[in-house]
Amino acid sequence: MSDAEIKSAIKEKYGDIARNSGSCCGPKCGCGTDEGIAGTITMNDLYKDADADVRKNADLGLGCGTPTAFADLVEGMTVLDLGSGAGIDVFLAAQKVGRSGRAIGVDMTEDMIRRADENKAKLKAVNTEFRLGEIENLPVATGSVDRIVSNCVINLVPDKTRAFSEMYRVLKPGGKFTVSDIVSVGDIPDDVRKDLSEWAGCVAGAIDREDYLAVARNAGFRDVTVVSDRTYTLDAAVTFGLHSITVSGTR
Numbered sequence: 001m002s003d004a005e006i007k008s009a010i011k012e013k014y015g016d017i018a019r020n021s022g023s024c025c026g027p028k029c030g031c032g033t034d035e036g037i038a039g040t041i042t043m044n045d046l047y048k049d050a051d052a053d054v055r056k057n058a059d060l061g062l063g064c065g066t067p068t069a070f071a072d073l074v075e076g077m078t079v080l081d082l083g084s085g086a087g088i089d090v091f092l093a094a095q096k097v098g099r100s101g102r103a104i105g106v107d108m109t110e111d112m113i114r115r116a117d118e119n120k121a122k123l124k125a126v127n128t129e130f131r132l133g134e135i136e137n138l139p140v141a142t143g144s145v146d147r148i149v150s151n152c153v154i155n156l157v158p159d160k161t162r163a164f165s166e167m168y169r170v171l172k173p174g175g176k177f178t179v180s181d182i183v184s185v186g187d188i189p190d191d192v193r194k195d196l197s198e199w200a201g202c203v204a205g206a207i208d209r210e211d212y213l214a215v216a217r218n219a220g221f222r223d224v225t226v227v228s229d230r231t232y233t234l235d236a237a238v239t240f241g242l243h244s245i246t247v248s249g250t251r
Contacts, residue, residue, distance in 0.1 A: 001194060003158040006205075007134075009196035010156050011109050017062070018086065018111035047088060054091045054123065063151035064202070064244040065180020068092045070227050071248075072176065076100040077146040080170065082135050082163075082179070083107055083153025087116035087128070093149060094128045104145070105130045106138060136162040140170040148177040152244075155182045155205045160212070164219035171251040177221070178248045180228070183209040186240035209243060221249035 047054075047066065068089050073079060073096035081089045084105025094103035107113055107130070116130040133139035135150075136159050148167050157163045167177055184206040198204035207215075216224045228246035 001196065006158050006196065006199050007108065010200050013200040014062075014085070014109045015111040018109060018115045047092070054088065054095075063088070063180060064182055065151060065228060065246045067149040067151055067178045067180045067246055068096065070246055071147050071149050071178040073097055073147060077102075078144065079103045079147045079149060080138075080140060080145040081105045082138075082148060082150035082167070083156070084116060084130060085112050085151075087119045087125075087130065089149050089151055090116070090128050090130070091119070091123060091125055093147075094125050097127070099127055101127060103128045104140065106133045106135070106140065108132070108134045136166060138166045138170055142169050143172050145170050146172055146175050148175070148179070150177075150179040150181070152181060152202060154179060155202050155207075156199065158205070160207065160215050161219070164215050164221070168219045168221065168251055173251055175251045176248060177216075177251075178227075178246065180244060180246040181212070182206045183212045183243050183245055184240050185209055185243060188240050203242065206242060209245065212245075213247065216247065216249050221251060224249040 062085050071093070073093055075098045077097045078101060079093040079097055081093065081103065084090050084107045087105055090103045090105040094101070097103060105116055105128070107116070110132060113130050113132050120128050120130065131139045135154065135157050148171060154160060154163055171177065182202045185208065188204065188206065192198050193204050195204055213224050225248055226245050227248055230244045232242045232244070234242060
């Protein structure tokens with residue numbers, strides 16, 4: 001299958017979630033919650049410590065970690081969220097960087113951008129912005145952001161080498177990325193890799209944990225470190241493992 005077919009399937013699923021899901025993820029929302037090769041597993045982490053209004057409006061239950069908690073955000077920074085969805089991590093980052101800072105979300109799904117902009121208006125989050133675009137070709141100026149966060153999204157990107165190269169490009173020297181994502185342990189079978197529903201479910205696009213870290217290092221990042229690691233319990237018949245890891249690295 002082509003990259004275009006993969007992206008089309010992902011956009012269809014997440015566009016439907018943006019249009020039809022309320023806050024708090026339902027049984028058909030997000031990564032890993034559909035019945036698939038790995039069984040029905042819920043990958044999303046709860047933002048239990050986040051502001052109640054932000055959770056109510058912007059948390060669709062699509063994440064697999066809480067990257068903003070590890071991103072060392074301070075007043076005045078510019079933060080970029082990759083695959084920003086309804087905006088949960090953008091709004092959390094915006095609160096931490098304050099009015100002198102800025103939080104930008106990029107998402108390739110038009111309906112998610114529309115929903116995030118609606119949430120921005122509801123929350124009066126004046127230091128936020130949402131842009132339509134793809135992670136492999138970010139609509140962001142070179143060397144313009146202090147921090148990058150992303151939550152359960154890079155596994156959905158077919159060209160992860162290009163994604164990390166773009167992350168390196170837009171970060172300022174000394175800038176840092178912190179991403180939560182799904183990685184695999186053991187070989188994912190070819191029939192799963194070719195299943196578009198498993199791509200949209202954050203399984204087929206997952207790559208080996210060590211390969212994931214190597215992609216980040218090969219893009220030029222230093223001090224690439226796993227700061228959180230959680231193992232999922234899969235059906236006994238599944239021959240590979242899935243982990244949610246939160247990884248940081250410095251440009």
